[in-house]
Amino acid sequence: MKKALKIIAVAIGAVALLIAAAAFYFNIKGIPNYEVNAPDITVDATPERVARGEYLVNQTCVICHMGKDGKLSGTLMEDDPGFGTWYAANITQHPEAGIGKYTDGELMYLLRTGIKRDGQFAPSFMPRLNLISDEDLKSIIAYLRSDAPRVQPSEIKQPPHEPTLLAKVVCNLAMKPLPYPEAEITAPSKSDEVAYGKYLADGTMMCYMCHSASFETVDEVVPENSQGYFGGGNMVSNPQNRADGAPSANLTMHREHGLGNWTEEQFANAVRFGQGADGQGLSTAMPKFTLMTDEDISAIWAYLQTVPVIENKVVAEASGQ
Numbered sequence: 001m002k003k004a005l006k007i008i009a010v011a012i013g014a015v016a017l018l019i020a021a022a023a024f025y026f027n028i029k030g031i032p033n034y035e036v037n038a039p040d041i042t043v044d045a046t047p048e049r050v051a052r053g054e055y056l057v058n059q060t061c062v063i064c065h066m067g068k069d070g071k072l073s074g075t076l077m078e079d080d081p082g083f084g085t086w087y088a089a090n091i092t093q094h095p096e097a098g099i100g101k102y103t104d105g106e107l108m109y110l111l112r113t114g115i116k117r118d119g120q121f122a123p124s125f126m127p128r129l130n131l132i133s134d135e136d137l138k139s140i141i142a143y144l145r146s147d148a149p150r151v152q153p154s155e156i157k158q159p160p161h162e163p164t165l166l167a168k169v170v171c172n173l174a175m176k177p178l179p180y181p182e183a184e185i186t187a188p189s190k191s192d193e194v195a196y197g198k199y200l201a202d203g204t205m206m207c208y209m210c211h212s213a214s215f216e217t218v219d220e221v222v223p224e225n226s227q228g229y230f231g232g233g234n235m236v237s238n239p240q241n242r243a244d245g246a247p248s249a250n251l252t253m254h255r256e257h258g259l260g261n262w263t264e265e266q267f268a269n270a271v272r273f274g275q276g277a278d279g280q281g282l283s284t285a286m287p288k289f290t291l292m293t294d295e296d297i298s299a300i301w302a303y304l305q306t307v308p309v310i311e312n313k314v315v316a317e318a319s320g321q
């Protein structure tokens, strides 16, 4: 009996030691680094590309990267005991504070895989644009290089991230960079409204990330496999006003809990102006896609009609994280 107790005590001691050693290891190792195999590409910044890039960047990237000086100089992104303190980067053309030193290929590589110019892994607060077409990605880069006021050099330097041990462990073991695509990615034709709507909702505007069950169970490679795809309930806060949080809405066509009784016009007003069905303002956790064209609104609306209906009643009282 005594011997058995002793063995158990030794075993517990060994496990505790192993955990301490692992914690020490990940604490020292920090956020992992990977090899950067950036393609050798120079993006031809045609006026068409800059205009297209302006449309995309000013609806998606601004959500996190908009800074206090009206440029894309970044902001505090996450500050919680679980994952630590993280900042959305300054992505203006400033060579030190911003992304002035990135080559076009390095930008393509980061935006597809999540590996930064210096090799450090960017966890999924920074969404990977793994489904966007090569042409749209090049347009984003063309805009970031353009003479648009929002991307001119800003000296605002974001502080270094302060990841917790948990964040370091998760970034080493659970989150991985995505592979750089081997073949060119093209967008579906606009004449196929449903396919084009899916491309917008999943690939460029990334509506599904906020509108599924949780950021933790989002499937970036096959978005439809995300838990509760478009069923809502994910707790979202607005990086520009972090006190304002709300669970995302159910965008499937459920007649009671989703958009089953909405008109396309109501949908357009929610997406563009943050107006709820009852005319009340939505939480600013729902970005305003003010620039969205009628054509793109209709395509997303057409696609949402085909998404499997989920009976998830999103309870707004759960807000205010």
Ligand code: HEC
Pocket: 057, 060, 061, 062, 063, 064, 065, 077, 086, 087, 088, 089, 090, 091, 098, 099, 107, 110, 116, 117, 121, 122, 123, 125, 126, 127, 129, 140
């Ligand atoms: C949901 C918030 C969010 C959105 C949306 C977002 N980003 Fe980011 N981005 C981040 C965060 C956070 C980081 C910092 C990542 C890190 O350092 O690990 C980052 C980092 C970057 C970097 C790397 C900067 C550096 O210093 O190495 C670039 C470039 C970038 N983002 C571009 C974009 C572009 C272009 C878009 C739009 C297509 C975009 N981001 C959309 C949050 C976001």
Ligand code: HEC
Pocket: 063, 201, 205, 206, 207, 208, 210, 211, 236, 246, 247, 248, 249, 250, 251, 258, 267, 270, 271, 276, 277, 281, 282, 283, 284, 285, 286, 287, 289, 300, 316
């Ligand atoms: C950054 C996260 C985020 C993104 C990205 C996002 N949404 Fe939302 N959305 C929300 C949140 C949170 C709410 C709930 C707001 C509230 O209840 O006040 C919401 C609400 C809505 C509503 C109102 C539904 C209702 O029942 O009141 C619609 C419609 C909507 N979003 C459509 C979209 C579309 C289309 C896209 C992509 C173009 C999108 N959203 C992208 C977070 C997001």
